[in-house]
Amino acid sequence: MKISDIKTLLDAEVVCGEENLGHDVYSACGSDMMSDVLAYVKDQAVLLTGLVNSQVIRTAEMMDMVCIVFVRSKKPTPEMIELAKESGLVLMNTEKRMYEACGLLYKSGLVGNGVRHE
Amino acid sequence: MRPAVCFIKADSSETGSDMSDSVKFRFDVDGSNFTTAGQASVQVKKNLRELGIPAEAIRRVSIAMYEGEINMVIHAHGGVAEVEVFEDKIVIVLSDTGPGIPNIELAMKEGYSTAPDNIRSLGFGAGMGLPNMKRYTDGMKIDTELGKGTTITMVVNF
Structure with a gap:
């Protein structure tokens, strides 16, 4: 699906990166623990999280992700938005909670495969 | 605050390597602010892209x-990160003058962490740092001395 489909499915508000909404994405992950994202995630393009600090942006950048969705109406700080713009990341937020947001995307075909292989 | 960056063209005599040439980056990692942790890793990623290094190695x-940088900020009040790019490998050396690692075997166990609770609330401190560093590299060496500091050397081949 395209990033714009995520916006529609989650009734999300785009914070920055509007110009990249046409990018295709094939998998996603949801976590508030960046340590786990760095350890277990592989090739996921979208991160759903309720954590709000600059390390969320850096973690996504390190993992070559292209979109971060903040759940539970969490809003990124101006500093985070600036970092995201530098990296071309799409940031959006949704009122939906983590479980529901992940479920809606999964049901629509955005799977969670690509978990690290030992 | 941006990390100090300098580009050094090193020859084989300086590096002790049998490679003909290498490019070296050096960063001071500010340990006073968790928010800025990771700046050096972001810059290295950009530099490696400019050098045309394969994406998977980058x-x-x-x-x-990034894991090492976060560790330096959490446990050692920052330090110095050096990245040297050779023809077929990248060597990362992270040095700090922190408290040292009392038990390396324990520290290498997934899930073991001595990070304070406030770090966990920021999304880190799950005890995955060192194991992750080992997992993503082709070689890792830890030199540590209690009360003196730690130097971690990692190699990624490409």
Whole structure:
């Protein structure tokens, strides 16, 4: 699906990166623990999280992700938005909670495969 | 505050390597602010892209170095990160003058962490740092001395 489909499915508000909404994405992950994202995630393009600090942006950048969705109406700080713009990341937020947001995307075909292989 | 960056063209006599040439980056990692942790890794990623290093190697170096940088800020009040790019490998050296690692075997166990609770609330401190650094690199060496500091050397081949 395209990033714009995520916006529609989650009734999300785009914070920055509007110009990249046409990018295709094939998998996603949801976590508030960046340590786990760095350890277990592989090739996921979208991160759903309720954590709000600059390390969320850096973690996504390190993992070559292209979109971060903040759940539970969490809003990124101006500093985070600036970092995201530098990296071309799409940031959006949704009122939906983590479980529901992940479920809606999964049901629509955005799977969670690509978990690290030992 | 941006990390100090300098580009050094090193020859084989300086590096002790049998490679003909290498490019070296050096960063001071500010340990006073968790918010800025990771700046050096972001910059290294950009530099490696400019050098045309294969994407998978860049990804592995970035993640391993980012974990190391976070560790330096959490446990050692910062330090120095040096990245040297050779023809077929990248060597990352992270040095700090922190408290040292009392038990390396324990520290290498997934899930073991001595990070304070406030770090966990920021999304880190799950005890995955060192194991992750080892996982993403082709070689890792830890030199540590209690009360003196720690130097971690990692190699990524490409």
